[in-house]
Amino acid sequence: MISIKRVLTPITIAFFVSMLAFGFASPVIAGDMDMSDNSICMDCHEDADRDPPSDPNRPQVHNPDGGFFVESHADFSCIDCHTYITNDEHEDTAPGQEVDCLECHDEVPTKE
Numbered sequence: 130m131i132s133i134k135r136v137l138t139p140i141t142i143a144f145f146v147s148m149l150a151f152g153f154a155s156p157v158i159a160g161d162m163d164m165s166d167n168s169i170c171m172d173c174h175e176d177a178d179r180d181p182p183s184d185p186n187r188p189q190v191h192n193p194d195g196g197f198f199v200e201s202h203a204d205f206s207c208i209d210c211h212t213y214i215t216n217d218e219h220e221d222t223a224p225g226q227e228v229d230c231l232e233c234h235d236e237v238p239t240k241e
């Protein structure tokens with residue numbers, strides 16, 4: 130069971146509205162980076178291998194290339210999961226933070 134209603138956050142809606150307003154080719158909004166644009170994240174994060182989660186009983190979300198083991202996860206913006214990323218100056222604050230599966234799942238998924 131899953132609830133996707135929380136995924137349609139104001140940020141996501143603002144992103145779609147801004148796509149209409151500025152056109153699909155423009156990743157930049159009001160002189161600032163649009164952090165819901167995954168390609169901006171991948172500009173810096175393409176190269177690194179993705180480590181497994183700290184909890185060995187929890188399924189790994191990313192494959193080592195930065196893609197996803199579960200196809201549905203690829204439909205989201207990076208910041209739908211990495212909600213603690215609000216700008217590109219997070220090299221000190223982001224490491225060690227955890228993605229909260231309960232943003233979308235009713236329970237933390239476990240390995241089968």
Ligand code: HEC
Pocket residue numbers: 164165169170171172173174177207208211214217219220221223224225226
């Ligand atoms: C200008 C380059 C840059 C951009 C753009 C950028 N990041 Fe980062 N990010 C970094 C650096 C540098 C670090 C700290 C080193 C590291 O852990 O990779 C970092 C760390 C992180 C971490 C923590 C990694 C860890 O080791 O736990 C996450 C998660 C992350 N970024 C996600 C994102 C997301 C999501 C986006 C897009 C919304 C994004 N980043 C955009 C440079 C960037």
Ligand code: HEC
Pocket residue numbers: 167170171174177178179180181182188189190191192202203205206207208209210211228
């Ligand atoms: C469905 C949720 C979800 C989405 C969407 C998502 N991530 Fe993650 N990310 C995670 C989780 C959970 C981890 C912790 C390790 C794992 O389980 O894969 C993680 C770990 C990371 C890390 C740290 C990897 C390391 O070195 O340990 C980076 C960097 C990162 N994600 C970047 C991104 C970028 C860039 C995007 C968008 C292209 C993205 N993530 C989209 C859930 C997500």
Ligand code: HEC
Pocket residue numbers: 130131133136187188189190199201202205209210228229230231232233234237238
């Ligand atoms: C931004 C929303 C979002 C977040 C956050 C998220 N997921 Fe998901 N996840 C989904 C969606 C949507 C599906 C597809 C569900 C379906 O088809 O019913 C899914 C499916 C899965 C599946 C496939 C089996 C299943 O339950 O359907 C696994 C495993 C999974 N997620 C693990 C995780 C883990 C582990 C985390 C936290 C580290 C996480 N997810 C965080 C949206 C999310």
